[in-house]
Amino acid sequence: MERRSFIRLMAIAAFFSPRMVSKLGAKELPVVGVATGVDHSKITRDAIAAVGGMKRFVKPGDVVVVKPNMGWDRTPEQGANTNPLVVKTVVEEALKAGARKVKVFDRSCNDPRRCYVNSGIQAALKGLNNVEVHFIENERFKKVTLNGEALKEWELYGEALSANVFINVPVAKHHRLTGLTLGLKNIMGVMGGDRGKLHKQIEPALADVNAVLRSHLTVIDATRILTDHGPQGGDPADVKIMNTVIASADIVAADAYATTLFGMKPTDIGVTVAAAKRGLGEIDLKKVRIMKV
Amino acid sequence: MKRAPSRISQLLFLLLFLALFVTTDYRGSDELPAAVNSFFRADPLLLAACLLAAKSFTLLLLPALLVLILTMILGRVFCGWLCPLGTILDLITPRIAKRKAPSWLAGNLKYGVLFSLLGAAAAGLNLAGLFDPMALLLRAMTFFVHPIIGDAARSGWVGLYRVMGDSRDHLAPGYSLLRDYLLPFRESSYPLAVSSLLILAGIILLERYGSRSWCRHLCPLGTLLGLTSRLSPIVRSPDRVCNDCGLCGKVCPTVDDRKMPDGEECLRCFACDRVCGSGRVRFRFINPLRLRKRPYLPARRVILGGIAGGLLFARGLRWKSAEARERLLRPPGVRDEAEFLAKCVRCGECMKVCLRSALYPATFQAGIEGLYTPLLLPRLGYCEYHCTLCGQVCPTGAIPNLPKGEKEREVMGKAVFDRNHCLPYAKKSNCIVCEEHCPIPRKAIRSRLVESLDFSGRRVSLMEPYVVEELCNGCGICENVCPLEGKSGIEVYAVKDKTPIAVAISEKPAAKGKEDDDPYK
Numbered sequence: 136m137e138r139r140s141f142i143r144l145m146a147i148a149a150f151f152s153p154r155m156v157s158k159l160g161a162k163e164l165p166v167v168g169v170a171t172g173v174d175h176s177k178i179t180r181d182a183i184a185a186v187g188g189m190k191r192f193v194k195p196g197d198v199v200v201v202k203p204n205m206g207w208d209r210t211p212e213q214g215a216n217t218n219p220l221v222v223k224t225v226v227e228e229a230l231k232a233g234a235r236k237v238k239v240f241d242r243s244c245n246d247p248r249r250c251y252v253n254s255g256i257q258a259a260l261k262g263l264n265n266v267e268v269h270f271i272e273n274e275r276f277k278k279v280t281l282n283g284e285a286l287k288e289w290e291l292y293g294e295a296l297s298a299n300v301f302i303n304v305p306v307a308k309h310h311r312l313t314g315l316t317l318g319l320k321n322i323m324g325v326m327g328g329d330r331g332k333l334h335k336q337i338e339p340a341l342a343d344v345n346a347v348l349r350s351h352l353t354v355i356d357a358t359r360i361l362t363d364h365g366p367q368g369g370d371p372a373d374v375k376i377m378n379t380v381i382a383s384a385d386i387v388a389a390d391a392y393a394t395t396l397f398g399m400k401p402t403d404i405g406v407t408v409a410a411a412k413r414g415l416g417e418i419d420l421k422k423v424r425i426m427k428v
Numbered sequence: 429m430k431r432a433p434s435r436i437s438q439l440l441f442l443l444l445f446l447a448l449f450v451t452t453d454y455r456g457s458d459e460l461p462a463a464v465n466s467f468f469r470a471d472p473l474l475l476a477a478c479l480l481a482a483k484s485f486t487l488l489l490l491p492a493l494l495v496l497i498l499t500m501i502l503g504r505v506f507c508g509w510l511c512p513l514g515t516i517l518d519l520i521t522p523r524i525a526k527r528k529a530p531s532w533l534a535g536n537l538k539y540g541v542l543f544s545l546l547g548a549a550a551a552g553l554n555l556a557g558l559f560d561p562m563a564l565l566l567r568a569m570t571f572f573v574h575p576i577i578g579d580a581a582r583s584g585w586v587g588l589y590r591v592m593g594d595s596r597d598h599l600a601p602g603y604s605l606l607r608d609y610l611l612p613f614r615e616s617s618y619p620l621a622v623s624s625l626l627i628l629a630g631i632i633l634l635e636r637y638g639s640r641s642w643c644r645h646l647c648p649l650g651t652l653l654g655l656t657s658r659l660s661p662i663v664r665s666p667d668r669v670c671n672d673c674g675l676c677g678k679v680c681p682t683v684d685d686r687k688m689p690d691g692e693e694c695l696r697c698f699a700c701d702r703v704c705g706s707g708r709v710r711f712r713f714i715n716p717l718r719l720r721k722r723p724y725l726p727a728r729r730v731i732l733g734g735i736a737g738g739l740l741f742a743r744g745l746r747w748k749s750a751e752a753r754e755r756l757l758r759p760p761g762v763r764d765e766a767e768f769l770a771k772c773v774r775c776g777e778c779m780k781v782c783l784r785s786a787l788y789p790a791t792f793q794a795g796i797e798g799l800y801t802p803l804l805l806p807r808l809g810y811c812e813y814h815c816t817l818c819g820q821v822c823p824t825g826a827i828p829n830l831p832k833g834e835k836e837r838e839v840m841g842k843a844v845f846d847r848n849h850c851l852p853y854a855k856k857s858n859c860i861v862c863e864e865h866c867p868i869p870r871k872a873i874r875s876r877l878v879e880s881l882d883f884s885g886r887r888v889s890l891m892e893p894y895v896v897e898e899l900c901n902g903c904g905i906c907e908n909v910c911p912l913e914g915k916s917g918i919e920v921y922a923v924k925d926k927t928p929i930a931v932a933i934s935e936k937p938a939a940k941g942k943e944d945d946d947p948y949k
Contacts, residue, residue, distance in 0.1 A: 208867075246783050248454055248613065248783075249783070249814065269600070272586075274589045275589070294594075311860055311875065312859075331861040334858060334859045334860065335851065337858075367864065367866075369867065369868070370869035
């Protein structure tokens with residue numbers, strides 16, 4: 136091929152390709168990867184592979200935020216925080232895909248030191264190069280205009296906003312107010328200010344925040360799920376072992392599928408419904424391609 | 429001049445005191461790595477006061493007994509070789525110009541102080557810690573110095589962020605090191621911070637009336653050790669400064685004009701021995717049985733008067749306001765207020781270590797007799813469910829050192845909703861932040877779903893919270909996190925019955941209630 140015609144072809148391709156990709160996307164159903172097994176590292180890798188692998192989300196040189204739930208001074212067995220093995224595997228996958236730096240943090244409810252230690256997440260990530268496990272520093276919160284239904288503006292964590300890729304890694308568990316807490320609610324861990332005030336109108340408020348701070352990938356830890364007395368639990372009798380990890384680029388679809396593990400319908404969870412209405416993803420599992428591994 | 433061994437020892441112990449101070453914090457393990465309360469456990473004054481006040485002995489204070497025995501043999505070595513406050517005074521005193529001590533200071537005041545403290549202790553009022561040198565030092569550091577240093581470092585760090593933005597990250601490893609090992613983790617300010625500092629400053633200012641003025645003329649611990657050292661079989665001679673060179677009088681920290689200290693005031697620093705060119709200074713062991721009879725104690729009248737005064741005083745300080753009583757929340761494991769007051773030496777260790785800055789020194793909430801005792805103020809900080817640090821650092825067992833499982837069940841108070849403030853009741857809007865945070869596995873705060881009408885007549889589904897009293901341990905997290913501004917919608921109140929939460933209720937499934945609509949039940 137002559138150089139000139141090659142350049143012309145490239146130019147045409149560049150002009151058409153974004154549109155073509157979006158057209159393809161419109162036809163393609165959102166994919167939810169579901170992996171089951173006792174090797175929690177492996178099922179995490181499998182679930183991510185089922186939705187296209189980490190390379191689809193993380194490009195070499197990216198700064199990646201992995202946001203687990205480590206909000207409570209509870210041990211992994213109690214099912215109130217994300218399984219440290221799941222977190223570690225997600226971090227490792229991001230590094231393997233070429234991430235320059237992976238940052239892991241959560242604005243905890245109990246003492247942050249105890250949460251980071253007793254969740255097992257700090258220890259699990261110890262020694263990994265280019266991984267930062269830092270406590271929240273208030274000066275990093277930035278006021279963000281949301282222009283949402285419930286929230287006009289709110290403080291969000293700077294490192295989450297500036298990251299190239301935001302990976303949401305919640306644990307699936309019961310929550311007294313919202314029914315369940317999954318990916319959409321896990322976003323509260325990067326919110327500043329007085330989060331307790333949100334509870335008055337938590338469903339639209341969470342949709343507002345998720346509409347602005349999008350999770351590029353959601354990996355839901357359902358290895359152990361907390362079926363009652365959430366979000367904190369504490370009683371082993373409330374923990375059900377499911378040995379499941381769910382991954383999706385569509386946070387609503389991931390949450391919708393995870394809801395079924397509790398014997399509920401996706402539409403039972405007001406937070407998911409509000410997010411779907413806002414166009415943040417697909418709540419109807421019939422319109423979702425579920426890849427079981 | 430070669431460093432004196434006593435000075436080297438002083439500096440090492442001061443360093444140890446500071447090292448233990450910064451170690452008095454959560455460092456990633458449920459158990460503290462060292463006996464951070466060692467100095468207090470080796471304090472005979474606290475031992476005497478606790479024995480008299482609580483009428484019981486705790487093995488925690490065994491080191492204090494050893495110090496007392498050591499003093500009986502060697503004299504006031506504690507003051508000359510160990511006491512961190514004494515060391516600070518020795519380091520500062522060369523910079524302070526001296527003048528003659530006023531007569532009230534040089535007189536029998538110290539015996540009055542010591543014996544009124546012991547008299548009050550015998551009557552059940554343990555105020556010894558208020559005047560204990562190490563407690564004074566620790567309180568000034570905990571309530572003032574350390575928070576100020578922390579604030580300065582933190583605002584510097586935040587300021588760097590304003591200037592550098594995210595490129596501050598390059599410096600983060602250095603700051604993390606500081607924050608993790610030296611600075612207080614949380615921002616906190618304390619009542620009585622300034623007064624704690626002023627008292628310490630006052631003690632330092634006393635140095636203008638001669639070196640070790642506090643130690644010689646006021647310190648109740650020094651006075652107690654001085655009295656004990658009267659039994660010491662070590663005698664120094666000569667007992668006066670020699671007329672020719674007089675060097676001993678210049679180096680002695682406790683010389684009184686030209687009279688070299690006798691057993692009671694001598695701090696056993698041996699400075700006189702080191703400077704004496706003619707070998708006249710001698711420290712001799714003599715047969716204790718042939719110990720020459722020492723003069724009477726300075727004034728028996730003072731001693732008896734002190735004791736009587738202390739006894740009377742103890743009765744007069746009992747008053748506390750009713751409002752304060754209602755909210756008199758003590759650290760976990762404290763069940764009896766009188767016993768607590770008898771044992772607590774107000775050293776400040778529990779307040780230093782408290783993970784969530786939940787403990788604060790009482791100003792007058794616990795009456796004058798409770799000054800500086802730790803109080804849980806839930807609106808400012810709550811008791812972390814799995815944390816057992818305050819019990820670990822208490823040197824006298826006033827706060828019992830309990831294993832996690834037991835501490836979690838100890839009752840500090842009980843939470844009560846105020847329906848005039850609580851959102852679902854007062855504003856007809858959902859909230860339940862308190863229920864979410866309640867750490868009790870079976871939940872001491874629960875809620876029931878009710879259909880209600882809001883104030884504009886619309887139907888609303890509301891989660892109305894309530895307290896399950898048998899399960900509430902009064903940790904105060906509910907009051908702490910209540911999102912209402914101003915008065916919390918739920919508050920913890922003191923209770924007389926502090927029977928721990930029953931194991932059966934907290935660990936076995938509760939009977940299925942209407943509020944449980946979980947599909948797995």
